[in-house]
Amino acid sequence: MEKLIMLSPGRTTSINLSVQLEEVFGKYIKIEPYCLEDDLDFNITNSLVVLSSPRIIKGKIKSLVDRGLNYIIAQRVINHRYISELLDLPKATEVLLVNDRAETTYQTIEQLEALGINYIKYHPYYPGIDSYPRLNIAVTVGEPNLVPYAVKKVINIGTRQIDIITLADIARRLGLIDKLADKLSSQYVNEIIELLNQINDYAKGLKIVSSRLNTIANCLSKAILYIKNDGTILVSNQELHNILGYSSENIIGKNINDILPQITVRNHNKSEIVTIHNNTLFVTAKVIEGQNSEDGIIYIFEKSEEIEKNEHKIRRMTTRKAVKSYYTFDDIIYESKEMEKLIEKARTFAATDSTILIEGESGTGKELFAQAIHSDSRRANGPFVPVNFSSIPINLIESELFGYEEGSFTGAIRGGKRGLFEEAHGGTIFLDEIGDASLESQCTLLRVIQERQVRRVGSIKEIPVDVRIIVATNKNLVEEVNKGNFRSDLYYRLNILPLRTLSLRERKSDIFVLANHFIKNYSNGQIINIEQILDNEAIKALYEYDWPGNIRQLENAMEYLAVIWQNGKKLSKNDLPEYIISGSNVSKNTLLLDILGKDMLWLLSKLKNSDGLGRRYLAEFAKNENIPLTEGQIRNLINKAESLGFVKSYTGRQGTILTEKGYAVISLIKI
Missing domain, CATH: 3.40.50.300 (P-loop containing nucleotide triphosphate hydrolases)
Known part of the structure; x- marks a missing residue:
């Protein structure tokens, strides 16, 4: 095979599922997404086609099948990575479950209930449905564009993913099952553990745990063992049987102390190294916590040589996927x-x-x-x-x-x-x-x-x-x-x-609240307010300074003051950083005044706080303020300002308004 084709009715679903296939098979085969609107111009003789649903086999797809299309029908499951917001909903909350077709809508509801999220009341919604309740919350699997307009809250849990059975089938059809066993093992065992830790007690029943683990057992290279809290073995896989030399019939229902007395770890995410039949194994325990009798521990066994082989890759992945806390x-x-x-x-x-x-x-x-x-x-x-x-x-x-x-x-x-x-x-x-x-x-x-x-x-x-x-x-x-x-x-x-974003010159009232925050941090809480350490003249200088470096410069200044301040003594203006007291603002004002002139700066300042002024109104302002400018002179000023890009003139009531460039100029100087 030269290509792996992902084919679904909609383009978004096809692209999202192609991303999943790319993560698993992208190193070995070219993957292309198609939807029913596309020209299906791929060569069916050298392509393996993954169909998102059996219902897609009609029309031109049926004709391809009749011509010998090599295809697999994907089984799809809920993507548990995006269900956290759904889990936060109160019991008995009523929601619309939104999908593109009736069949997939009901399938999604069944899968959510099977996962244990069955304490929410789902109402199906799809294009063409005859009637539906008007609710404030909608849950959708990657189709937010289909949500009714009146819905106030949308929870998008993402496109349903291709399940492990289908991925294993694809790997076998491509002759890649041996190469991908480790990858499937790492990815899906960890996802199962994460799912069990996410979902509430309703989803932790023995039936769910057993079926999910048994599904992946035949394509994993890591050994897995699941026990109840009393040590009774509930689930194991073929790799573990290979290590032990026992079949599943000989260990299911028995106590772990009788089968594997070497294992002593019983705590969540704890590990130990054991030797079983000359195999050195790294064993990690994952505790499933809850109140049901089926709660217990999942053990994952990894061979030491495999760990050493993948050490560099593991370090890179760990660094890349480290959890970060972002600003809000x-x-x-x-x-x-x-x-x-x-x-x-x-x-x-x-x-x-x-x-x-x-x-x-x-x-x-x-x-x-x-x-x-x-x-x-x-x-x-x-x-x-x-x-x-x-x-x-x-x-x-x-x-x-x-x-x-x-x-x-x-x-x-x-x-x-x-x-x-x-x-x-x-x-x-x-x-x-x-x-x-x-x-x-x-x-x-x-x-x-x-x-x-x-x-x-x-x-x-x-x-x-x-x-x-x-x-x-x-x-x-x-x-x-x-x-x-x-x-x-x-x-x-x-x-x-x-x-x-606003400069400090445009948000002067924030200077002190920011200064207090920074000074408190850099003084380890000794200084709560800059009034503790600065006299009135120094505080005024902070307020009047233009802060060309903005918040970053203000933070640096507060760190400087926290270092030089001595308890019991207030600092004066002369104790401030040199760049604040050096008169840079005066020289800047003087330069702008020399270049633009006082009349131009007066004009810009009048327009700054208005939604538009005409020449007549500006002439009245000039007269009231004893500014020697006639209406004709003001017209010439406006023409010059417009040529410089500072203002924009309109006919009618709107008059002349300040442009973004004009705002930038006037914010640099005090009039």
Whole structure:
């Protein structure tokens, strides 16, 4: 076989299932997703086709089957990785169960109830259903677009995955069962353990545990043993029988102390090394806790030589999958109305999957907002992968983002490497300092954003990825586009949901609340408020300073003050860091005044706090403030400001408004 084809009625399901197949078989065979809308132009003589459902065999699929199509019908199960939110629902909660067809909707309900999540009342919903209750909560398996509009809360537990029986069947048909035994073993044993630890006591019955373990027994290379709390053996697999020299009939129902007296560990996630018939084995205990009599322990046996063989791979996977704690919106410190509005906007963006462009000066917390958006999104349980374009050498960007195949270039790691887009599958990728990306990498990024597929360096295969993209920059991308440094088509692809972080100059009321937070941290709680250590003149200087380095600079200043402060003595303005008292603001004001003139800055300041003003109103303001400007002079000022890009003039009542560039200029100076 040259290709493994994933075929389902819908494109989203096909892509998601192809990702699963890629993880298992991608190293050995090319995998392509198809849906019923596509031209089925693959060669049936050298392809193995995985059908997502038996109901798909009709029409043009039936004709392919009649011509000798080599196919497997996939058995599919709930993806337990995304059911945590479902488990939090109170008992007897009523929900709509949303799927694309009646058959798959009822199958999903049956599988959820079989998993033990049978204390929720499910009402089926699918396109074309005659009637359904109007409920506030909907649960869907990867079809959020089908949820009725009036539903207030959507729990997306992801596309149902291909089960282990089908994967084992595919491996056998491809002649790969020997090569993939270890991979299937590691992946699915751990998933079973994780599932048993997630689901409440309803899902921990003996029938579920036994059937799941027996399903995978024939394709695992690790030995497995499951016992009750009293030591009675309930389940074992063939690999364990090979080690012991006993068949299952001779050990099921017996006590572990009689069969394996070498094993003494009884605690969760505890391990020990034992020797059985000259085999040195690493044994790990996984405790299943609950109140039923079937609660007990699962033991996993690994041969020492296999552990040593995979040591490097295990370390890489452990590092990559380490659990991280990301910032949330609750971690953002503020009291200003401006920040409150900004956070409300960011929360709204977080509820979508659309691309977000965060623009703002250095030190304004762009990555903090990116992490908070990720934590508040449906992808919160997935990875958050940051990429900083200013820190990656140009010649390495493509291999870092998209990965590479073994031998694709000198120095490539043996076995190849997944790229950061693949690492972010199911989560969020944060492309920081996107303004520093080279034009060549911008072109590649555009293709990935459009197609949601990546191609590793040295490979011809396209790998589907499901990622949410957030980008950030401290540059003005519109100006970079005009200069030819940034692709306009990429800019419009990225600028779907724009978000501009605020400088400290725009949120002056937050200076003290942030200063108090930082000074408390750096003084180990000795200083609660800057009023304890600074006199009034010094506090005023902090407020009046422009903070060009924003929050990062303010934090540095508080660390400095915490170090030099001596208990009982207040610091003066002259004790502040030199850059605060050096008069940099005065020189900056003077420079802007010299370049633009007082009249221009007066005009911009009047427009700053308005939704638009006409020349007549501006002339009245000038007269009331004794500013020697006529209406004609004001018209000339407006024309000059518009030529500089500071304002935009409209006919009618709207008059003249300040542009983003104008806001940036006026925020740099005190009038």
